[in-house]
Amino acid sequence: MKLNQLLENIPFENEKPIVDPEIKGLTDSSSEVEPGYIFIAITGYQSDGHSYITDAIKKGASAIIGEKDALECPIPYIKVQNSKKALGTVSAIYYQNPSHRKKMIGITGTNGKTTTSYMVKHVLEDIGYSCSLIGTIQNIVNGEKFETNNTTPNALRVNELLADSTDDVVIMEASSQGLAEYRLEGIEFDLCLFTNLSHEHLNYHGSLDNYFEAKKQLFYKLKHNGTAIINVDDFYGEKLAEELHQKGMNIYTFGESRNADLQMNELNLTHPYSVHLKENGEKFPVVSPIPGYHNLYNTTITYAAAKAFFGERQSIIDSLEKFPGVEGRFNIYRLPNGVTTVIDHAHTADAVLNCLQTASDSKTGRLVHVFGFKGQKDMDKRKEMIKISTEISDQYILTLDDLNNVPENEMIEHLYELQNEYGNDKGKIMKDRTLAIEEAIRLSEEGDWVAITGKGHQSYQQAYAYSVQSDKECLQLFLSKDTE
Ligand SMILES: CC(=O)N[C@H]1[C@@H](OP(=O)(O)OP(=O)(O)OC[C@H]2O[C@@H](n3ccc(=O)[nH]c3=O)[C@H](O)[C@@H]2O)O[C@H](CO)[C@@H](O)[C@@H]1O[C@H](C)C(=O)N[C@@H](C)C(=O)N[C@H](CCC(=O)O)C(=O)O
Numbered sequence: 001m002k003l004n005q006l007l008e009n010i011p012f013e014n015e016k017p018i019v020d021p022e023i024k025g026l027t028d029s030s031s032e033v034e035p036g037y038i039f040i041a042i043t044g045y046q047s048d049g050h051s052y053i054t055d056a057i058k059k060g061a062s063a064i065i066g067e068k069d070a071l072e073c074p075i076p077y078i079k080v081q082n083s084k085k086a087l088g089t090v091s092a093i094y095y096q097n098p099s100h101r102k103k104m105i106g107i108t109g110t111n112g113k114t115t116t117s118y119m120v121k122h123v124l125e126d127i128g129y130s131c132s133l134i135g136t137i138q139n140i141v142n143g144e145k146f147e148t149n150n151t152t153p154n155a156l157r158v159n160e161l162l163a164d165s166t167d168d169v170v171i172m173e174a175s176s177q178g179l180a181e182y183r184l185e186g187i188e189f190d191l192c193l194f195t196n197l198s199h200e201h202l203n204y205h206g207s208l209d210n211y212f213e214a215k216k217q218l219f220y221k222l223k224h225n226g227t228a229i230i231n232v233d234d235f236y237g238e239k240l241a242e243e244l245h246q247k248g249m250n251i252y253t254f255g256e257s258r259n260a261d262l263q264m265n266e267l268n269l270t271h272p273y274s275v276h277l278k279e280n281g282e283k284f285p286v287v288s289p290i291p292g293y294h295n296l297y298n299t300t301i302t303y304a305a306a307k308a309f310f311g312e313r314q315s316i317i318d319s320l321e322k323f324p325g326v327e328g329r330f331n332i333y334r335l336p337n338g339v340t341t342v343i344d345h346a347h348t349a350d351a352v353l354n355c356l357q358t359a360s361d362s363k364t365g366r367l368v369h370v371f372g373f374k375g376q377k378d379m380d381k382r383k384e385m386i387k388i389s390t391e392i393s394d395q396y397i398l399t400l401d402d403l404n405n406v407p408e409n410e411m412i413e414h415l416y417e418l419q420n421e422y423g424n425d426k427g428k429i430m431k432d433r434t435l436a437i438e439e440a441i442r443l444s445e446e447g448d449w450v451a452i453t454g455k456g457h458q459s460y461q462q463a464y465a466y467s468v469q470s471d472k473e474c475l476q477l478f479l480s481k482d483t484e
């Protein structure tokens with residue numbers, strides 16, 4: 001593809017290049033530049049791509065896109081206002097707008113994106129579609145699994161994955177940071193799903209309203225005839241539905257709210273968790289494959305998405321019931337001594353509340369809770385999480401999560417501060433997560449539940465000297481059999 005063709009939709013701030021080289025590839029990483037590539041210089045959080053322009057030129061780059069003034073660049077230098085945005089635009093053009101050729105589903109919200117994406121994949125596959133998935137745990141394209149660092153990868157990677165996909169549908173988690181960082185620039189969706197919005201990532205967004213503004217952007221990426229599926233029991237979901245409705249966009253709402261298009265009634269909050277859905281005046285029961293009030297919402301949003309893909313009602317309901325669950329999302333393990341343990345990725349106050357409430361409703365004895373906080377993440381949510389644990393669990397053990405480069409002493413000190421201010425005398429602090437899990441089990445007896453939250457599927461602990469085991473590996477010692 002020629003440079004000028006690639007720059008078609010890019011408003012650049014300097015002179016149009018007079019040469020028009022053939023572009024053989026594109027990258028924002030100097031280490032990946034090959035002869036004929038265009039290098040997009042991005043100002044990141046750790047380093048600045050603009051400092052690698054000379055490197056990129058040495059490696060044979062044919063053109064550079066950047067947002068800073070270029071000093072004497074021997075190859076075309078295209079100055080743009082925002083390199084991250086430009087990366088999205090050129091990636092989409094280079095790969096010939098793969099999202100326009102696919103059925104695209106985007107899922108956003110504070111909690112439930114991963115669970116919903118796997119549920120939707122499961123049901124759509126059952127009703128005959130092949131699906132790619134891009135999300136927190138991994139990316140899956142044409143049945144092949146790829147590791148990922150981000151929930152929403154950068155724009156170049158997103159386009160590469162979409163272009164490689166020969167699947168009918170691509171299901172994507174859209175994180176608020178991903179949206180704010182233009183990782184979905186140039187991508188369009190057929191369906192956009194809104195699960196909920198609560199306190200999270202405020203260290204990044206500054207306020208809940210800014211966080212919502214970031215999430216909202218997903219819905220302005222809907223294709224002309226696309227539909228937004230929105231949880232209107234959520235305050236921000238209702239706000240979003242109102243705004244999109246006023247703009248004349250297609251929306252389909254769900255929730256317990258009387259105004260919802262798909263109404264949730266008669267929620268059964270004991271095993272088997274179920275809900276009666278009311279659609280066009282008809283009411284029918286749906287069983288949630290995973291326990292918990294919150295999973296009734298994930299089940300309902302999945303039903304709505306599958307209906308939008310012309311799924312037949314009973315087939316969707318049957319498929320949902322057979323959903324095997326998601327790694328690290330309310331995974332139950334029963335120990336030989338009659339103690340039930342649950343591993344869950346809850347890392348927001350709302351998620352902890354849902355997880356502990358579900359465990360508490362199921363226990364016949366006590367509930368012990370083991371949890372910690374990832375370093376460098378929103379610190380404000382920590383007190384809420386401790387307050388909830390103090391209220392619902394019978395005993396909690398605060399332990400280390402990923403330190404994420406925060407010095408261990410600093411994190412432990414903060415745990416003590418939080419414990420003193422918001423905890424109670426039932427709480428204790430044990431820095432070794434493996435020992436904390438062992439202690440929780442030691443403290444428990446038949447009928448008791450132990451909830452281990454925060455990490456879920458994650459099998460690594462960054463910069464953490466004590467344990468490199470996943471929560472599930474810690475449990476192995478105590479297990480007689482696998483997941484229930
Ligand atoms: C804070 C943040 O968003 N960081 C993202 C960002 O990294 P960065 O800004 O540190 O990048 P950098 O290392 O400074 O590099 C800047 C540029 O210089 C280039 N470079 C760098 C070095 C070099 O030798 N040559 C070179 O060209 C890099 O390729 C890059 O283009 O760009 C990277 C590549 O796209 C992302 O992987 C990385 O996400 C990190 C891992 C991250 O933790 N992000 C979090 C905040 C995040 O986005 N989380 C959400 C999910 C949240 C949730 O729901 O819990 C997500 O979508 O993942």
Ligand SMILES: Nc1ncnc2c1ncn2[C@@H]1O[C@H](COP(=O)(O)OP(=O)(O)OP(=O)(O)O)[C@@H](O)[C@H]1O
Nearest residue numbers: 110111112113114115294297329344345346351355
């Ligand atoms: N619909 C929901 N409402 C509230 N809490 C939920 C919901 N679904 C899941 N949760 C809770 O949130 C945790 C994370 O779920 P999930 O991974 O599906 O969400 P996510 O939005 O992908 O989160 P993240 O991207 O931050 O990992 C679960 O382990 C559970 O405790």
Ligand SMILES: N[C@H](CCC[C@H](N)C(=O)O)C(=O)O
Nearest residue numbers: 347372373374377401454455
């Ligand atoms: N996707 C999130 C998950 C963090 C989970 C958790 N361990 C915490 O916040 O405490 C991240 O990697 O930032």
